[in-house]
Amino acid sequence: MxxxxxxxxxxxxxxxxxxxxxxxxxxxxxxxxxxxxxxxRHKFVPAGTSVQDAYADDVVITQRGSDGKxxxxxxxxxxxxxxxxxxxxxxRIFQR
Numbered sequence: 001m002x003x004x005x006x007x008x009x010x011x012x013x014x015x016x017x018x019x020x021x022x023x024x025x026x027x028x029x030x031x032x033x034x035x036x037x038x039x040x041r042h043k044f045v046p047a048g049t050s051v052q053d054a055y056a057d058d059v060v061i062t063q064r065g066s067d068g069k070x071x072x073x074x075x076x077x078x079x080x081x082x083x084x085x086x087x088x089x090x091x092r093i094f095q096r
Contacts, residue, residue: 015037057077
């Protein structure tokens with residue numbers, strides 16, 4: 001079997017991340033989607049982190065203690081998107 005790894009540009013990886021978050025209904029607002037499409041997540045991760053890892057739907061470990069255990073991380077995109085979308089997403093008006 002021949003595995004092919006596609007290396008994406010930061011812009012393409014960011015776009016795919018937003019598409020995944022929208023498909024999973026983690027982002028429902030166009031304003032939030034635009035913000036996530038704008039912020040260069042890869043610039044906030046440690047040097048040596050691949051673009052694919054920076055935009056994957058997982059945490060990025062940013063620091064380890066002397067014992068090797070994780071002491072700091074960047075939250076997964078879905079975890080960042082959900083509360084933002086709830087607070088800044090579409091306005092819902094309830095009527096009786």
